[in-house]
Amino acid sequence: MTDTVLSPELRALIGSGPLTHLTTINADGSPQVSVIWIGLDGGDLVSGHLGHYAKVRNVERDPRVVLSFLGPRDHGVTLNPYAVLHAHATVEPRDDTWDLLDQLTKVYQSPDDTFPAPRSPGWTIRYRVRRVGGVGPWA
């Protein structure tokens, strides 16, 4: 069960809206990185994309991705907390991707904000987390 992979401390950090580096693999084997919003969906993580971007196409070709994000910055420590989530990702074309993005807008921007792009179908990426690393109580 992935629920055992995502500890309460890690779920709390994810729920706080950490800007997340999504690493995928390009066709030539080189790394591709974008910063995205992520949300919890049961034992999985999800992200929403209104375009069929390079990162989405990369996931369709190779599901091995990494999600990484920082814990709160602490200038008093040499190793700041951070999480590295190795996941198996799948792309789902969906009509409700915009709704996911709007939910995440409340977390990442402000409870009163609405996702600024026009409502449209999109692609939701689902992440089944296989292994957690980094520095912190989750690693």
Add this chain to the structure above:
Amino acid sequence: MTDTVLSPELRALIGSGPLTHLTTINADGSPQVSVIWIGLDGGDLVSGHLGHYAKVRNVERDPRVVLSFLGPRDHGVTLNPYAVLHAHATVEPRDDTWDLLDQLTKVYQSPDDTFPAPRSPGWTIRYRVRRVGGVGPWA
């Protein structure tokens, strides 16, 4: 010249000490991510490592890496500034890696702090930045 790749705004952000996600490629083609400190060295970037860690071995096998880090967090925008640096990385076994880490301690922790590990030789990774992406004045 890489100097033209690193704009003044980007150099300022790097000089402020952003915790940086280093993505390398494992032998099986999957991504590997660690959070590291980085510094400017002329037109290049550098990082220091006192162990011959997986990321160092990965760079020795495949020099294609990505360095990614955030600009200041702004909850009023949908796309927070961030930088994605595609670089060609080389590993240099060096006697002065600890000194680099001690210099970076002044930036990332506090001007009065000393790098806490015992002085020893190490591995300095040098990054020749080829392309800059992300969101912000540098992208």
